[in-house]
Amino acid sequence: MNTSGWKVDTGHKSGYLSFIDKEIAKKLPNSAIKADPHIKSKVKVMKKHLMYILEIQQNGSGFGWDDEHKMVTGSRDIFMGWAKSRDGASSLWMKPMIHYDKLVEIYANDLANGSKVKGPGDEFEINEDQSTKNGGEDGNHVIDESGCHSQANTTPSSSRQSLKRKAPENDPLEAEFIQISKxxxxxxxxxxxxxxxxxxxxxxxxxxxxxxxxxxxxxxxxxxxxxxxxxxxxxxxxxxxxxxxxxxxxxxxxxxxxxxxxxxxxxxxxxxxx
The missing domain is CATH 1.20.1270 (Substrate Binding Domain Of Dnak; Chain:A; Domain 2)
Structure with a gap:
């Protein structure tokens, strides 16, 4: 989907969830997987984790990112102390992110650039919305996530954006897989x-x-x-x-x-x- 014209700077064009549903129905007709909430919520979690990793690459101290194995390494105690103020970050410890390169390719404009202008401890918001010029699937479809992006109207004197954090959505498909695994x-x-x-x-x-x-x-x-x-x-x-x-x-x-x-x-x- 990302390489077929659906990607825009603010996220994805309106109708992308319907497009995903159709493609899933072609590939996995009996899966009962839906773009919303299964894939939508999973993407939100992956984007948030990617934001944390980009922050670690810029500001990590006592722990860091192993690009060969695609995982967070270093002092566990220091990392867990850092992760306390970042919801869901503790699960990244020594856990390979196999989709890291692809996620950076897709969300580089949303996350990578924004992470460089933020200082340690800042909170971020990622909005993947359907802009009014493209129309919306339901008129107000918004994906909010702890992340970072540069705002076009940010002035040099404005060093911080307003603080806002959304509670992560539960991923029912992931929860089911975890239960099956257990x-x-x-x-x-x-x-x-x-x-x-x-x-x-x-x-x-x-x-x-x-x-x-x-x-x-x-x-x-x-x-x-x-x-x-x-x-x-x-x-x-x-x-x-x-x-x-x-x-x-x-x-x-x-x-x-x-x-x-x-x-x-x-x-x-x-x-x-x-």
Missing amino acids: SISSLLEAEKESALAMNEIKKAFTHEVDVHEKISGNRKELFQILCALPGLTPEQVVKATRLIGQDTAKMDLFFPMPDDYKVIFVRQKIDGSH
């Missing part, structure tokens, strides 16, 4: 926690299976050793297998013994003497 983040976090829990359960189950298999193998080995010991009847072998095999500590003690000691150990367990 929901997805919560879902992913819950899924991550569930995966961790399942992994712990799997480890515990695997350990239990390994222990069971080891004990089962030791009992088989115990039975084979008992059968090979001299002087034991089948009844004694079975009873010893039951008595020793039910206690892993007894099996650990039994296996390394010499055969003659194993026989003594078995007889003691069968007789119940120890």
